[in-house]
Amino acid sequence: MAPALSHASFCGAAVIILCLFLHRRLKKPRDPRQPKQVPATIPIPFIGHVLGLLIYRNHYYTKISQQWNLRIVSLPMFGGNVYVTKSPELIYSVQRQPKVLSFWYFEAHFTAKLGGLSQTAANGCFQGVTPESTDECPLIDCLKGTKAAMSPQGDLNRMIEVATRVMYEGLQNLAQESGSPTDLETWIQHEVMMATTDAVYGAGNPYRDPKIEAAFWKFANATMFVALPGILPSILAPRAVAGREAVVRAMNQYYASGGHHHASQLTMARYTALKGTMNISDIARSECVHGLAIITNSVPAAFWTVWHVFSDRAVLSRVRDEVESFTAVGEPSTEGVQTRIVDMSRLKEAHFLFAVIQETLRFRARGTGPRMILEDVTLSGDECEYHIEKGSALILAHEGMHHNKAVWGPNADTFVADRFLPGNKIPANAFRGFGGGANMCPGKGFATAEIAALVALLVTRFDLRPVEGKWAEPGQDESNMARENTPPLRKVMVDVVPRVGLEEVVWKFST
Numbered sequence: 297m298a299p300a301l302s303h304a305s306f307c308g309a310a311v312i313i314l315c316l317f318l319h320r321r322l323k324k325p326r327d328p329r330q331p332k333q334v335p336a337t338i339p340i341p342f343i344g345h346v347l348g349l350l351i352y353r354n355h356y357y358t359k360i361s362q363q364w365n366l367r368i369v370s371l372p373m374f375g376g377n378v379y380v381t382k383s384p385e386l387i388y389s390v391q392r393q394p395k396v397l398s399f400w401y402f403e404a405h406f407t408a409k410l411g412g413l414s415q416t417a418a419n420g421c422f423q424g425v426t427p428e429s430t431d432e433c434p435l436i437d438c439l440k441g442t443k444a445a446m447s448p449q450g451d452l453n454r455m456i457e458v459a460t461r462v463m464y465e466g467l468q469n470l471a472q473e474s475g476s477p478t479d480l481e482t483w484i485q486h487e488v489m490m491a492t493t494d495a496v497y498g499a500g501n502p503y504r505d506p507k508i509e510a511a512f513w514k515f516a517n518a519t520m521f522v523a524l525p526g527i528l529p530s531i532l533a534p535r536a537v538a539g540r541e542a543v544v545r546a547m548n549q550y551y552a553s554g555g556h557h558h559a560s561q562l563t564m565a566r567y568t569a570l571k572g573t574m575n576i577s578d579i580a581r582s583e584c585v586h587g588l589a590i591i592t593n594s595v596p597a598a599f600w601t602v603w604h605v606f607s608d609r610a611v612l613s614r615v616r617d618e619v620e621s622f623t624a625v626g627e628p629s630t631e632g633v634q635t636r637i638v639d640m641s642r643l644k645e646a647h648f649l650f651a652v653i654q655e656t657l658r659f660r661a662r663g664t665g666p667r668m669i670l671e672d673v674t675l676s677g678d679e680c681e682y683h684i685e686k687g688s689a690l691i692l693a694h695e696g697m698h699h700n701k702a703v704w705g706p707n708a709d710t711f712v713a714d715r716f717l718p719g720n721k722i723p724a725n726a727f728r729g730f731g732g733g734a735n736m737c738p739g740k741g742f743a744t745a746e747i748a749a750l751v752a753l754l755v756t757r758f759d760l761r762p763v764e765g766k767w768a769e770p771g772q773d774e775s776n777m778a779r780e781n782t783p784p785l786r787k788v789m790v791d792v793v794p795r796v797g798l799e800e801v802v803w804k805f806s807t
């Protein structure tokens with residue numbers, strides 16, 4: 297294992313242990329309705345599970361939940377418990393209690409810690425988060441604003457249009473550069489980041505500066521270090537901390553120059569909700585952390601969708617047929633140049649493409665949907681009940697859930713491109729690609745449309761030919777345990793070539 301990976305894994309496990317230390321309570325006699333405590337796959341007392349996490353990262357939760365044919369198991373760690381479930385049956389019960397089984401608690405904790413917020417702003421993040429609190433909750437208000445802004449009644453359609461235009465321009469550049477091999481992930485990372493952040497931040501988008509773009513990834517790729525307590529982040533991850541500070545400075549300038557007044561409803565809604573408890577400097581810090589939510593999931597999701605589409609000729613051909621059904625041949629120019637226009641307003645008709653995106657998220661998910669248990673609580677499913685203890689953490693093992701053969705059938709481990717086609721039955725509560733319930737990802741509609749637009753523009757125009765001759769599985773880099781979607785482990789180099797017979801076509805899109 298590369299040292300950086302083992303380091304990141306160590307830090308990830310350390311954060312989990314720290315949370316358990318902070319929140320564990322005095323030991324009580326064990327309730328018989330508690331989930332079964334299971335031993336570590338590495339049989340070493342006290343540290344076996346931690347070692348498991350160090351070695352296998354989030355995949356450890358899948359491993360251990362598959363080893364035990366139970367709805368939920370409990371991993372004892374240093375006097376506390378981490379409960380792990382791969383059962384959609386319990387999800388309904390989890391989603392009905394969002395304040396007690398709290399994702400928001402982790403969001404508050406990580407916004408404060410990762411952003412390096414002042415103590416006052418950190419306190420504001422936690423305000424109203426606990427179940428007993430009757431205070432206003434700025435964090436939940438901010439999420440409400442986010443949901444409204446990213447809805448079709450809000451700014452969603454305009455944001456998709458901006459993102460599509462940016463990606464179209466990126467493809468124009470790619471067409472001019474084609475000839476030398478392209479690192480597929482690096483190219484997609486840049487295009488999706490620019491498309492997303494232009495849509496969110498408007499003309500003053502701070503990530504347009506290549507130095508800020510690079511600084512963000514130094515921060516984002518090492519969040520497990522930055523989440524460590526005290527001065528450890530500065531010692532273990534100085535470049536990540538410096539990266540964060542560069543993004544924060546750029547965000548500060550953005551707000552100072554009024555960039556947010558020319559941005560999306562999302563940016564204004566967040567600013568309005570946060571300014572009650574934060575000054576500009578803390579809003580800039582909070583916005584830097586928000587970048588993790590808006591960028592770091594969409595980028596690998598787009599990469600893997602492109603990979604699954606282009607690596608299977610049958611899938612590619614079906615996606616092309618769909619997109620071509622709403623691509624018109626325009627009038628040739630006076631010089632006889634052909635024009636083709638992709639009608640993006642009909643993109644939602646591409647049911648197969650959207651099914652591929654969902655199957656990609658199912659197949660590649662590695663997230664943990666963490667919930668902090670803020671009160672003793674009962675989880676119930678069909679004819680079952682489990683008592684879980686305050687001060688512990690609950691892991692919704694997305695990979696384990698998405699590959700659960702009892703739920704998805706014998707082909708759960710296979711990529712089935714049309715699994716999510718309308719009309720096919722999807723097991724209830726089993727797909728966690730965008731979470732669910734009160735914590736359902738508010739960026740779902742935007743991210744899915746953005747990825748679909750990228751793929752549609754790419755397939756009509758180009759062929760991607762892997763430099764090594766065939767599409768070999770590059771593996772997933774699971775070193776950063778905080779990520780829902782993971783990037784490829786190995787680089788995928790491709791030659792980008794205009795499609796045969798369409799080399800001279802001028803491509804346009806309409807909305």
Ligand code: HEM
Pocket residue numbers: 399400403439442446589590591593594595597657663665666728729730731732733734735736737738739740742743744780781
């Ligand atoms: C393909 C891209 C994306 C994926 C796969 C994704 C996935 C997720 C997941 C799994 C959750 C956790 C839900 C839970 O545990 O119940 C989440 C939450 C969230 N996502 Fe996304 N996301 C994506 C893109 C975006 C974008 C573009 C935004 C921009 C607004 C966004 C904003 C958020 C926010 C604010 C939350 C927290 C919701 C809450 O606490 O109530 N995400 N996302």
